Structure formats: C-alpha cells, structure tokens
Amino acid sequence: MRSQQDNLTGNRRKSKASTNKAAPATGAGSGAPGSRTPNPDNYRAIPALAAYIDRVGAEQSSLRRFTVSIKLAEDGGHYRRDTATIQLKEDGSITAPEAVAPTDAEAAAIKTAFTRLLAQGWAWPESITHNLNSAEEQRRKLGVDKANWFVFLDTARTSVIMCQQRIVPPGAVDSKYLPWTFYSDGQWRCKEPDAPLPFWKPPERRLTNNIMVHEGAKAARYCHWLTTSTDPEALEALAAHPWAEQLRHYEHWGWLGGAANPHRVDWAELKNIRATEIVQVCDNDAAGMRAATRVAQELKGQNLAVLMWDERFPHGFDLADPWPERFFRDIGGRRVYVGPGLVDCCRPAVWATELLASGKGYKLRTLFQEQWAWTNQPALFISRRNRRKLYNEKEFNAAVQPFSDVENTAKLLRRRVENQAETVCYVPGADTFFITMEGERRINTWTPTDVKPEKGDDGPWLEFMEHLIPHTQDLEHVLKWCATLVARPEVRMRYGVLLIQKEQGVGKSTLMEKILAPLVGWQNCSVPSEEALVNNQFNYWKSHRRLALVHEIYAGGNKKAYNTLKSAMTDDHVDVNIKHIPQYTIANWIHIIAASNSRVPLQMAEQDRRWLVPKVTVDKWNSAKWAEFNNWLSTGGRSIIYAWAKDYVIEHGRVTEANIAPMSAVKLELIEMSLSEGQLLARDLAREAVRRAEKDKKPIVLKDREVREWASQQRRMDVSDPRLESLLTIRDALLAGGMTEVGMKKIMGVRNYLFSTGHPDCGPGCEQCMKAATTPPAMIDPEG
Numbered sequence: 001m002r003s004q005q006d007n008l009t010g011n012r013r014k015s016k017a018s019t020n021k022a023a024p025a026t027g028a029g030s031g032a033p034g035s036r037t038p039n040p041d042n043y044r045a046i047p048a049l050a051a052y053i054d055r056v057g058a059e060q061s062s063l064r065r066f067t068v069s070i071k072l073a074e075d076g077g078h079y080r081r082d083t084a085t086i087q088l089k090e091d092g093s094i095t096a097p098e099a100v101a102p103t104d105a106e107a108a109a110i111k112t113a114f115t116r117l118l119a120q121g122w123a124w125p126e127s128i129t130h131n132l133n134s135a136e137e138q139r140r141k142l143g144v145d146k147a148n149w150f151v152f153l154d155t156a157r158t159s160v161i162m163c164q165q166r167i168v169p170p171g172a173v174d175s176k177y178l179p180w181t182f183y184s185d186g187q188w189r190c191k192e193p194d195a196p197l198p199f200w201k202p203p204e205r206r207l208t209n210n211i212m213v214h215e216g217a218k219a220a221r222y223c224h225w226l227t228t229s230t231d232p233e234a235l236e237a238l239a240a241h242p243w244a245e246q247l248r249h250y251e252h253w254g255w256l257g258g259a260a261n262p263h264r265v266d267w268a269e270l271k272n273i274r275a276t277e278i279v280q281v282c283d284n285d286a287a288g289m290r291a292a293t294r295v296a297q298e299l300k301g302q303n304l305a306v307l308m309w310d311e312r313f314p315h316g317f318d319l320a321d322p323w324p325e326r327f328f329r330d331i332g333g334r335r336v337y338v339g340p341g342l343v344d345c346c347r348p349a350v351w352a353t354e355l356l357a358s359g360k361g362y363k364l365r366t367l368f369q370e371q372w373a374w375t376n377q378p379a380l381f382i383s384r385r386n387r388r389k390l391y392n393e394k395e396f397n398a399a400v401q402p403f404s405d406v407e408n409t410a411k412l413l414r415r416r417v418e419n420q421a422e423t424v425c426y427v428p429g430a431d432t433f434f435i436t437m438e439g440e441r442r443i444n445t446w447t448p449t450d451v452k453p454e455k456g457d458d459g460p461w462l463e464f465m466e467h468l469i470p471h472t473q474d475l476e477h478v479l480k481w482c483a484t485l486v487a488r489p490e491v492r493m494r495y496g497v498l499l500i501q502k503e504q505g506v507g508k509s510t511l512m513e514k515i516l517a518p519l520v521g522w523q524n525c526s527v528p529s530e531e532a533l534v535n536n537q538f539n540y541w542k543s544h545r546r547l548a549l550v551h552e553i554y555a556g557g558n559k560k561a562y563n564t565l566k567s568a569m570t571d572d573h574v575d576v577n578i579k580h581i582p583q584y585t586i587a588n589w590i591h592i593i594a595a596s597n598s599r600v601p602l603q604m605a606e607q608d609r610r611w612l613v614p615k616v617t618v619d620k621w622n623s624a625k626w627a628e629f630n631n632w633l634s635t636g637g638r639s640i641i642y643a644w645a646k647d648y649v650i651e652h653g654r655v656t657e658a659n660i661a662p663m664s665a666v667k668l669e670l671i672e673m674s675l676s677e678g679q680l681l682a683r684d685l686a687r688e689a690v691r692r693a694e695k696d697k698k699p700i701v702l703k704d705r706e707v708r709e710w711a712s713q714q715r716r717m718d719v720s721d722p723r724l725e726s727l728l729t730i731r732d733a734l735l736a737g738g739m740t741e742v743g744m745k746k747i748m749g750v751r752n753y754l755f756s757t758g759h760p761d762c763g764p765g766c767e768q769c770m771k772a773a774t775t776p777p778a779m780i781d782p783e784g
Contacts, residue, residue: 038117038122040063040124040125040185041063041189043060043063046110046113046114046117047113048106048109048110048112048113049088049110049113051106051109052094052102052106052110053066053086055106056068056084056086056100058084058086058100060191061191061192062127062181062191062192062193062194063124063125063126063127063183063189063191063194064087064088064089064090064124064126064194065085065086065087065088065192065194066085066086066088067082067084067085067086068082068083068084068085068086068100069081069082069083070083081260081261082257082260082261082263082264083099084096084097084099084100085097085264086100090123090124090126091111091114091115091118092110092111092113092114092115093107093111094107094110125183125184125185125187126183126184126194127162127181127182127183127184127191127192127193127194127195128182128183128184129154129159129160129161129182130159130160130182131159131160132151132160134160134182134188135151135160135163138163138180138188139163142165142180144165147166148165148166148167148168149163149164149165149166150163150164150166150200150217150218150221150254151163151200152164152198152199152200152201152217153198153201153203154198155269155272155273157201157202157203157204157205160182161181161193161195161198162179162180162181162192162193162197162198163179163180163181164177164178164179164180164200164217164256165177165178165179165180166218175218178190179191179192181193195266196264196265196266197255197256197257197264197265197266198256198266198269199213199253199254199255199256199265199266199269199270200216200217200220200221200253200254200255200256201251201253202224202228202251202252205251206228206251208249208250208251209273209274209275209276209277210249210250210251210275210276210277210278210279211250211251211252211253211270211273211275211277211278211279212247212250212251212252212253212278212279212281212307213253213254213255213270213278213279213280213281213295214252214253214254214255214281214318214319214320215254215255215258215259215281215282215283215288215291215318216254216255216256216318217254217256218254218318218320219252219254219281219318219319219320220252220253220254221252221254222319222320223247223250223252223319223320224251224252226238226241226244226247227244227247227248227250227252230635232631235630235631235634235635236627236630236631238634239627239630239631239633239634241323242323242327242337242339242341243341243342244634245450245451245518245522245638246341246342246343246450246522247319247342249450250279253270258287259282259283259285259287259288259290259291260287260290260291262291262294262295262298263294263298265298267295267298267299270299270302271299271301271302275302275303276303277303277305277385278299278302278303278304278305279304279305279306279307279346280292280295280304280305280306280307280349281306281307281318281319282306282307282308282309283316283317283318284308284309284313284314284315284316284317284318285315285316288316289308292306292308292349292402293402293403295349296349296350296351296402296403297351299351300351300354300365301351301365301367302350302367303350303367303371303385304348304349304350304351305346305347305348305349305385306346306347306349307342307345307346308345308347309345310340310345312324312326312327312339323339324339326339327339327340336509336513336551337513338527341522341523343386343388343522343523346385346386347386347399348371348372348383348385348386348399348400348403349402349403350365350367350368350371350403351365351368351403351404352364352365352368352400352403352404352405352406352409352412353365353368353404353405353406353409353412354405355405362405362406362412363412364409364412364413364416369413369416369418369419370384371383371384371385372384372413372419373419373420373421373433373434373443374410374413374414374419374420374421375420375421375422375423375424375442375443376420376421376422376423377422377423377584378423378424378581378582378583378584379392379393379582380392380424380581381393381395381396381410381413382424382443382445384433386523387433387443387444387445387446387447387523387544388445388523388544390424390445390578390581392580392581393410395580396409396410397409397410420441421434421440421441421442421443422440422441422442423440423442423443423584424442424443424444424445424584424586425437425442425443425444425445425586425587426444426445426446426543426544426586426587426589427444427446427490427587428446428489428490428524428546428589429446429488429489429490430444430446430490431447431448432444445544446489446524446544446546446589447521447523447524448489448521449518449519449520449521449524449642450518450521451518451519451521451638451639451642452639452642453639453642453643453645453646454636454639454640454642454643455640455643456636456639456640456643457640458640458641458643458644460628460629460632460637461515461637461640461641461644464507464510464511464629465478465479465511467507467617467619467621468506468507468508468511468616468617469614469615469616469617470615470617471614471615471664471665473662473664474614474615474664474666475614477612477614477662477664478497478612478614479648480648480649480652480653480654480655481493481495481497481612481655482511482516482645483644483645483648483649483652483654484649484654484655485516485519485520485546485547485591486516486519486520486641486642486645487642487645487646487648487649487654488649488654489520489546491654491655491656491657492588492589492591492657493591493655493656493657493659494569494570494609494610494657494658494659494660495569495609495610495611495612495659495660495661496565496569496591496592496593496594496610496611496612496661497592497593497594497611497612497613497614498553498593498594498595498596498601498602498611498612498613499511499593499594499595499596499614499616500595500596500597500598500599500601500613500616500666500670501595501597501616501617501618502597502598502599503617503618503620504597505620506616506617506618506619506620507617507621508595508616509551509595510629510630511593512549512551512593512595513549514630514633515633515638515641516547516549516593517547517549518638519638519641519642519645520546520547521546524544524545524546524547525545525546525547525548525549526540526541526542526545526547526548526549527541527548527549527550527551528541528548528550530550530552530553530561533548533550533561533564533565534560534561534564539574539575539576539577540578541590542568542574542588542590543574543576543577543578543586544576544586545589545590546589546590546591547590547591547592547593548568548590548591548592548593549593549594550592550593550594550595551594551595552595552596552597553594553595553596553598553601553602561602561603562602562603562604562605565592565594565602565610566608566610568588568590568592569590569591569592569610570610571588572587572588573585573586573587573588574586574587574588574590599673600670600673600674602670602674603674604667604670604671604674605671605674605732606671606675606679606683606732606733606736607732607735607736608661608667608671609660609661610660610661611661611667612661612662612664612667613661613664613666613667613670614664614666615664615665615666616666675733676725676729677715678708678711678715678724678725678729678730678733679725679729679730679732679733679736680733681710681711681714681715681733682707682708682711682725682729682730682733682734682737683733683734683736683737684737685702685707685710685734685737685777685780686702686733686734686735686736686737686738686739686755687737687738688780689702689737689739689757689775689780690737690738690739690757690758692757692780693757693758694757699756699757699758699759699762699768699769699772700756700757700775700780701742701754701755701756701757701769701772701773701774701775702734702739702754702755702756702774702775702777703752703753703754703755703774704727704730704731704734704752704753704754704755705727705750705752706752706774706776706777707730707734707777708724708725708727708730710776710777710778711724711725711730712724727753731753731755734755735755738757739755739756739757739758740755740756740757740758740762740763740764740766741753741754741755741764742754742755742756742762742763742764742765742766742769742770743764743765743766743769743770745770754769754770754774756769756772
C-alpha cells in the first residue's frame, strides 16, 4: 500500500526534520510561557500531523497549506510542479486530493490532537491583510533593498496580502524569492498566505482595462515603471524601447507560483475585473510556454492572448530583460529596430470550446466565435485581435489546438454563418471587421492606431520638423503629406517622400519610426529592405499595409528599384503573394517614405510625379536636445501630433489622389544626376532646338531615330551597342527638353516618331509639323 501511495504522489522525498522545518517568524511566535501548547510555526509539534505530512512527502508553504511537488526534467530541473495541495482547517480537518488524502486513522488522530489543543484555548494563526506601513517596517527590519522587495495588494489596492523578498546569491544564475505574510497573532512569517496566491499589481489603478500578466512580480513592476514613471531614467528607457507605445496601453500584473503551477494563483481576481483584453507574457522557456494552456483553462470566457518569444530571444527572456542586440541595425549611423512587434509575438488564446448540455460533444464558446471569422476565397481564418495574420485551415487548427477540446476547430467555426465572409479586403478608415463591398461581405484587415489624439503644445513637433526640413516651401509640402497620412487614413496619396542626406543622425529615422509609424499603427506598416522591394517574389510589404518605411536605398542607377516603387505608389490593386496562401487581389493602399545617405539613391525620371524630395538639414541636435524631444514623444507627444494633423488638414487642406509630387531644388538636382550621357545629349539637343525655333520664329522637327544615331556618334558608339539608350528613352529626353511629340511617320517601312519645337495650335497630330522637313541633329549645335 505504501509503495502505491508513493507512485501516486510522485518522486516522494525522504522526510527529515531539517527539510520540512518551518522558517522562523520575526517575532516570538510560540506558545505562552509555561504553556504546553505547540509553537504555531512548527507543525512537527503535532506528531499526528507531522507523521501524515512526512508520509505523503509534502512541504509546508503556509501555516495551513502543504504541497506535494516534483522536479521537472525539462529546462534542467529549473521548475517544480505541484502535484497536490493539502489544506488544513482550523479544527484539524483536512482537504486533499484522494491520492494524498489521510487514511481514516490519520485523519482521526489529527482531529483528536486539534480538539485537545482547541480545548486548551490554543488557536492556529491565520493569514490576514495588513497595511503598507507595516510592510515597509518589515522590509527595513529585514534590511532588504527596495529593488528586491515586492508588495502584493488586495483588489482595492489599500491592504497588503503578502510581500516577497528577492535574494540573488553571489554567482548564481537564478534568484530566490521568499514570501512574507502577516498573521492574526501580529507576526510576519516567511510563509505564503493561506488563500491562493495574489497578483502583483501597481499601487494605483491605471485608466485602462487592458491587463498584461507577467510571470513574476519583477517583470510586471519593471514594465509599470517603464510606462508610467516620470523619472529621467525611465523616460530614456521608454524612448529606446521598441514596444514603448504598445506597452503603455496595458496595466501590468505579475503572477506567482512558477510557470509549472498556475493553479495556485487567484485567477478569480482577474476574472472579476472584467478586463477588455488580457495578454499573458510567457517566459521564453518550455515551462513558461506550456503554462499558456493552463492559464487559458483558468480564464475560460476571457478575451485572452498569449505573448510567446521565438528562438532569437535568449532562454528565459521576459520584458524586464535587456532587448537582444540582434534586433537592431546601424542604419545611417542610427540604431534602428528591425525585430518583431508586439502584435507579431501575440497569438489569440481564448478557450475555443465548451461541452454540450447533453455531455456528448462540444460547441464553440461565444467569445471565441466573436474573435474569429473565415472566408470562402481564398479560404482563410482571421482573428479580430490580429487581422494582419492570415491562417489557412491547417495553420488555424494548429494555432488554436492548445486552447480547444477538439482537433478540428475549423469544422465547428465553418458551421457559423455569422462568421463567414466572401473574401478579405483592406479599407483604411473603415473601423469595422466585416464590411460589405461590391455586393460581398468581406473582412477588413485594417485597424486604427492605438494612439489617441489629444490637444496640447505642438511646439516640439514643429520645431523638430523645421530643424529636419529647413526650406520653408519643402517643409509645407512635407507637413501636408504627414498630416494627410495621419489624419485621413481613407485618403490614398499617389506620391511618397524621399529624404536624402549623407549626414547621419539628423532625424530622418525619428520621423519615420518614432512618429509616423506609431501614428499610422505599426500593424499597418512594413519595414522592407531594398532587396525585398526589388527582388523578393513575396510582396508582404505592400499587402494590407498603409506605410512602408525604407531606411536605406542605394540603388543609384538601378532603374528597376525606381519603377518598382513607382508601381507600388500608382497601381490601384495589388496581387497578394504570401507563403502558403493562394494568390488573391486587394486594393493597394501603400505609401512610402524612404531615406538614404546616397547622393543618387534612385534613378529619378525627368518627368517624375511620384517622389517629394525635400532639402534635409545637415545640422544635428545635441544629445540633450534629442533626449528632451524623445521624452516628449514618449509622454504624450504622439497624441499631440495626431491632434495637430487633424487640425492641419481642416485649416490647410490635404493631399488628394490627383495631386502629384511637388518639384524641389533637391529633386531637380537628383534628376540631373540620374540622367545618362545619352539622355543628357538628347535633352540638351531639344532645349537648343526650342531656343533656335523661338529665335528664328520657325518650328524645328526632329526624328527620334536620327537623334539616337547622332547620340551614338557623339559618344563614339555603334548604334547596335546595348549600352546606347533605347528609342523610348530618347523620346522621353526630347519631351523633357521641351519638345512636343506630334506623331509617327513610316519612312522606308521604318517607324519614325516626330518631335516639334511647337507653334500656335501645335500638338499631337499637327499636320503642319508632320509635313515639315525634319532637321538633322548635327545641324543643331547644343553649345551654340
């Protein structure tokens, strides 16, 4: 019988008085002088109880609670999992799972011992809440630094349920945590409370109903400090944190007991506050991630998501740890984050199913149905909380399997017609999940930014922009573009912004990453490399996105990059090509803001209408000025910029779809540097022809083929040389030089396009110019 009992409790440790000895209290904590009653801190003074606890291999966690646990082989034995909890009542009766329940004889002996003690007036203390002053006094008495002292408050956040002392042994990898609880006899004891373990919560309730739950108090307290403190160190850390804006939208809680024991936590407290959203942050280890399923079971019926790290993050990583350097790149002399966003690491964890009333089979929970939907063509599954992630059926079933009682959850969801849509779409400004377009019910994958507009002093924003774009006219164009982008998501502008400056650290990336991306919403942004823009077959970067941040373009003479980006900004639709999902078509809403340290980042066409290229400053702010501005951004500055943008488009108007990119001095210079030798020859020839025609009051007509042959002679190249500009390029250069294309004429069976310097009523198809004799290019001296 004993052997069978050992198997049920699992890995029972041999009982020794030294291993189960209770931690000493800070006060007397013993029976009255001369009394025969036992010390409440030493359950071994009650032999019947001690014998039972030894037999089942339990350890005392509070005065009235004992646990049986095993060491997990996973994660190097770092975690212990409780396999049973034994609760002792004041009268000596015991509540315990059957596997570790006392025998009838043990129960009777323990009850008899307690009856005798109670008759003598003895009472076993119970854990009670106490005040903050007492908790602070206990910290000072123990000599614990404030950084290693955690206070756990009740739901009202006025009384202390328990405290926790963090000990970091010299040379140790892991910290040790000691619980401290106040008891009814007026003593603080190194014990847990009798009730389930509380959450660590901030001292004051924040004005948010979104809760982020961390494993342990340390990470929770750090994130609370990071997102609420006005301490300069916190502001600096927040400004540098890649998830700063998102973390500020949560109140941060910490749960105790270890990743293997979520059942020990008072999850009822979290349920009762009716949070709008709960995000559980898993430590980056197997046990931490396994806890997600057990937490989801505890929080059935709650809007839960779990945040899991990938293998690029260190083992055991949590949000109190330094961010891995591998996710930052030095781009243009600035440290730029290129890693995943918070939404990328989160996955829905609403428990999917519940048992039918008949007890046979399962149905979907209402909250799960409200969170998910599916489409016919392509066949996709989409979550409301992360609309940018599209799942095929296999991926969907795999994603929800840890939070479902059935293997094929997709089958149950497909039975719900209210969750069905024909296809997906991307409609900025329409803040609805389902939307009817062109007679179809579709799922809209656009979601608004988390930033809320708030009136305030926009001086720091305007000062920054006046610094970054010193030319007044260029600044006006950039401000209108930014204001339209932020305040009018339903407007699609047809041109992008290109910021060129070889000087590093002037603020290009700050505008892109710290201002525009959060205001558009990171979920609506992409950060493609130039390789992804030009050569990658998968076009994720412009699918279901409003803004692409291109940190560096070095294409120079590569015309492919220019044409690809031009197409992205002008095409009305995009054929979505994403791995493992059938191709489909949606409306194109991408805007592009690009930066470069190269003098010629793109081969700019002379008639370009798609790039606004302002003059960028060469001056740099000092570190103190940058710190001041970044702190302003992190403490409500983005909300002020959002409000400014709304006011700006009302007062000054917005960019329309019909607008083309305004010309600038920098753009003219870029166009000039982008032209090839042949283009320059043809353009200058056209300009000279226009000058002469105006002087002589007589139009001049040129043939495109003759101009190309002339250019080859000027460059001492054969006309068949592939390096020689094409006829199409020559024609564009003639147009750029001020000539008009009047028509095509076949000469000896060969097509020749005619270009005229013009005259009154001249234009395409002009009969006068078509009949006029053409002038050989050699007769026009560009130097003349």
